[in-house]
Amino acid sequence: MSVPTDGDQPDPMADPDYREAVVDLLGAMAYGELTAFSRLAADAELAPTLPDKAALGRQAAHEFHHYELLEARLKELDADPARAMQPFVAAIDEFHDRTRPSSWLEGLVKAYVGDGIATDFYREVSAYLDPGTRELVLEVVQDMGGAEFAVRTVRDAIDRDGSVGGRLALWGRRLVGEALSQAQRVAAERDALGGLLVGGGYHSGGADLAEIGRMFARLTGEHTRRMGRLGLSA
Amino acid sequence: MSVPTDGDQPDPMADPDYREAVVDLLGAMAYGELTAFSRLAADAELAPTLPDKAALGRQAAHEFHHYELLEARLKELDADPARAMQPFVAAIDEFHDRTRPSSWLEGLVKAYVGDGIATDFYREVSAYLDPGTRELVLEVVQDMGGAEFAVRTVRDAIDRDGSVGGRLALWGRRLVGEALSQAQRVAAERDALGGLLVGGGYHSGGADLAEIGRMFARLTGEHTRRMGRLGLSA
Numbered sequence: 001m002s003v004p005t006d007g008d009q010p011d012p013m014a015d016p017d018y019r020e021a022v023v024d025l026l027g028a029m030a031y032g033e034l035t036a037f038s039r040l041a042a043d044a045e046l047a048p049t050l051p052d053k054a055a056l057g058r059q060a061a062h063e064f065h066h067y068e069l070l071e072a073r074l075k076e077l078d079a080d081p082a083r084a085m086q087p088f089v090a091a092i093d094e095f096h097d098r099t100r101p102s103s104w105l106e107g108l109v110k111a112y113v114g115d116g117i118a119t120d121f122y123r124e125v126s127a128y129l130d131p132g133t134r135e136l137v138l139e140v141v142q143d144m145g146g147a148e149f150a151v152r153t154v155r156d157a158i159d160r161d162g163s164v165g166g167r168l169a170l171w172g173r174r175l176v177g178e179a180l181s182q183a184q185r186v187a188a189e190r191d192a193l194g195g196l197l198v199g200g201g202y203h204s205g206g207a208d209l210a211e212i213g214r215m216f217a218r219l220t221g222e223h224t225r226r227m228g229r230l231g232l233s234a
Numbered sequence: 235m236s237v238p239t240d241g242d243q244p245d246p247m248a249d250p251d252y253r254e255a256v257v258d259l260l261g262a263m264a265y266g267e268l269t270a271f272s273r274l275a276a277d278a279e280l281a282p283t284l285p286d287k288a289a290l291g292r293q294a295a296h297e298f299h300h301y302e303l304l305e306a307r308l309k310e311l312d313a314d315p316a317r318a319m320q321p322f323v324a325a326i327d328e329f330h331d332r333t334r335p336s337s338w339l340e341g342l343v344k345a346y347v348g349d350g351i352a353t354d355f356y357r358e359v360s361a362y363l364d365p366g367t368r369e370l371v372l373e374v375v376q377d378m379g380g381a382e383f384a385v386r387t388v389r390d391a392i393d394r395d396g397s398v399g400g401r402l403a404l405w406g407r408r409l410v411g412e413a414l415s416q417a418q419r420v421a422a423e424r425d426a427l428g429g430l431l432v433g434g435g436y437h438s439g440g441a442d443l444a445e446i447g448r449m450f451a452r453l454t455g456e457h458t459r460r461m462g463r464l465g466l467s468a
Contacts, residue, residue: 031284037291041275050265050316050323054305057271061298064291071288082284089284 012130012202013077017192022133023077024193025125027084028092028186029140030070032118034085035092036111037063043107052104052153059111059146066140073136087190091182098178105157109168109230112150113175116226117219119143121183124215130202154230169232176223246364247311251426256367257311258427259359261318262326262420263374264304266352268319269326270345271297277341286338286387293345293380300374307370321424325416332412339391343402343464346384347409350460351453353377355417358449362430388464403466410457 013019040060047053074081099114101107119141126134158165187194197212227234247253274294281287308315333348335341353375360368392399421428431446461468 034284034288034291038275038278038287038294041272041294042279044272045276050268050319053272054268054301054315057268057298057301060275061271061295064295067288067291081288085284 021192021196023079028088031085031088033067046104095182108150158231255426255430257313262322265319265322267301280338329416342384
């Protein structure tokens, strides 16, 4: 299905399938940010020093601001934010329940690795979006300095005690496994969202299977690079 | 450029005892806000609906913003924020550990009642502060709409099930008891902060014991009124 082009910018939301896919995407991102916010703020309790606690709190407060941007856009689209988020609650909650950090460092690795994968994925998806939605998505996934902080703290900890690295590398693999299994579940259940990637995007082309394969290769490559920055093998 | 004259405002921080008392006060408030932020954000996980979760998250994000204001002022005063907060960590953590909400409603009552008592107390203290510090304290204790939300939600719950009221009233009494016992501990340990109230304030008059008694009567009265607004007996 292609969007009418008669000189003027057409309203991308005139196509109901596309609009549904965007509402799904923003709903998933909104619940992801809201949950990341409260989990991260709770993990701040594990921080060993007050400046660390404040740094993690600052990152959490940014996530909440991102949630507010997504909520506002959903309202602009006449979508009910709670209803848009609902389909993603089970998968996102289950991801967090299965990856509850048992230490401050596990929490940091989770924030860095989890945020990183989500960010890369949303950046990939943004290629299939109309310009207005793309701009919002890119703003929301912007790193607010949390990555820098996580890398520095985790590397320092490994420098002090080498055995920490092996355990955190295992933890990183578990995070990716759980994230992928929940992502598959969402993709299977939400046709509109899946359609964004395969044939239903704004330019109506979407990606073919070979392109999806390349996308996964890019996501995996970025993850390996990120683990390397932490001083961990992926 | 002006040359100081008798008519100019003297720098209130020129008095080292007064400066120490202000750093203590801002440190206690900063750690209180930072902790309220992460506890409240964690309690948001207990919210029964997504709009409730977002509402509590919004309140938590405001607490973090208040923390940032206090941190910035401490830096302006050449005080290290972490060092200023440290003396209050044990008392504030113990208060929260002893009053961990076991339900969404307990969390809301705690946020409303706890925040209310702290706000009233800091407003009373602000009478003994220099104008610049007073303005900051009053800004930080400003209610951001969380009270309205808590009152509505708790009253609705009591309307639906009357037995809820009795249990929450007991919970409210426990909150006040724990808050008072930690406040006494802080007052006993921190001479500078106590001195703000008794004779060491900006106008150096401070309060006499009769005035302190009246202040406690006002705080208790406000607490009773607040419990009444929730539909609970104090």
